[in-house]
Amino acid sequence: xxxxxxxxxxxxxxxxxxxxxxxxxxxxxxxxxxxxxxxxxxxxxxxxxxxxxxxxxxxxxxxxxxxxxxxxxxxxxxxxxxxxxxxxxxxxxxxxxxxxxxxxxxxxxxxxxxxxxxxxxxxxxxxxxxxxxxxxxxxxxxxxxxxxxxxxxxxxxxxxxxxxx
Amino acid sequence: xxxxxxxxxxxxxxxxxxxxxxxxxxxxxxxxxxxxxxxxxxxxxxxxxxxxxxxxxxxxxxxxxxxxxxxxxxxxxxxxxxxxxxxxxxxxxxxxxxxxxxxxxxxxxxxxxxxxxxxxxxxxxxxxxxxxxxxxxxxxxxxxxxxxxxxxxxxxxxxxxxxxx
DNA sequence: AAATTTATGTCAGCCATATTGACATATTTT
DNA sequence: AAAATATGTCAATATGGCTGACATAAATTT
Numbered sequence: 001x002x003x004x005x006x007x008x009x010x011x012x013x014x015x016x017x018x019x020x021x022x023x024x025x026x027x028x029x030x031x032x033x034x035x036x037x038x039x040x041x042x043x044x045x046x047x048x049x050x051x052x053x054x055x056x057x058x059x060x061x062x063x064x065x066x067x068x069x070x071x072x073x074x075x076x077x078x079x080x081x082x083x084x085x086x087x088x089x090x091x092x093x094x095x096x097x098x099x100x101x102x103x104x105x106x107x108x109x110x111x112x113x114x115x116x117x118x119x120x121x122x123x124x125x126x127x128x129x130x131x132x133x134x135x136x137x138x139x140x141x142x143x144x145x146x147x148x149x150x151x152x153x154x155x156x157x158x159x160x161x162x163x164x165x
Numbered sequence: 166x167x168x169x170x171x172x173x174x175x176x177x178x179x180x181x182x183x184x185x186x187x188x189x190x191x192x193x194x195x196x197x198x199x200x201x202x203x204x205x206x207x208x209x210x211x212x213x214x215x216x217x218x219x220x221x222x223x224x225x226x227x228x229x230x231x232x233x234x235x236x237x238x239x240x241x242x243x244x245x246x247x248x249x250x251x252x253x254x255x256x257x258x259x260x261x262x263x264x265x266x267x268x269x270x271x272x273x274x275x276x277x278x279x280x281x282x283x284x285x286x287x288x289x290x291x292x293x294x295x296x297x298x299x300x301x302x303x304x305x306x307x308x309x310x311x312x313x314x315x316x317x318x319x320x321x322x323x324x325x326x327x328x329x330x
Numbered sequence: 331a332a333a334t335t336t337a338t339g340t341c342a343g344c345c346a347t348a349t350t351g352a353c354a355t356a357t358t359t360t
Numbered sequence: 361a362a363a364a365t366a367t368g369t370c371a372a373t374a375t376g377g378c379t380g381a382c383a384t385a386a387a388t389t390t
Binding site: 227 | 365366367368369370
């Protein structure tokens, strides 16, 4: 398990740095699956549906809406496309036949794995990096979640954040 | 400084949990400034411009595009609105008079601070939480970045992630 | 049995944020 | 003088959200 030592609390400058690092890290983090989705004519919304349905097969449309926190109408188009292209299928609820329980087809599950794989790899890579560097702070972890080619840019911002503010 | 212990590396299930936690955490993390921006008729794009210009006053349009990784045309509208509403102003570069160097007005800087404040507070709060809970792992930190009312939902997913996969 | 609520789907239209391609202007560099 | 650079702008398009309104089927309540 990844242990964090925050006994000294978080300083203002450090918090600012974390805010910025999270921006850079998250952007690259979602870029991985985005590239895969592009070729399929899908977007992030499709990814999220695939992910959560895959992690809880048989979930209802309502609970999916609850987790995604989007409206029914926003989900409708995305879900329709995933069903049309046979990544997701629905079946009637046994107890409640109004429900359309959501499941992934085998190709849906395969796509889900393909999408999350680079994100898992990114976390593992970052963990390895800070391990070898022996810089076991939260900033370093977020920093190594960033694409190497973007780390240079990010570094400049973070440095000034730690000193200036 | 926030230290992390990852000597045992990251397991598959743990990495999956982190991926999901990051999704939930980031969503709530950006929701804070979003609420402030709403009332001003601004969006996230405006926030990012305010933030980076505020952190590097006098930056060029080109370097802003570089950091945001959006196109000139995408930036154009956002920047125009911020300039029209007097949150940002430009001045001619001294060495290179083609450049329109970017700066925040006092109200721009005030807005920037107002937008980042809840994000800083969120990190500090999360740090305090894991400190008092004495659960110094990365998962816990991300978990506490999530809005308390959403932590319940997130918890279910993460638990099954740690056991099932 | 009838009325209401719930789970889902769908239509039409709107908005914010991004995209690409083309082109204009001023300024600097070659 | 020509080319490259920094910026701005126009038009058209795509995506992913949104709201409001309405429809259907099934479950629940009265």
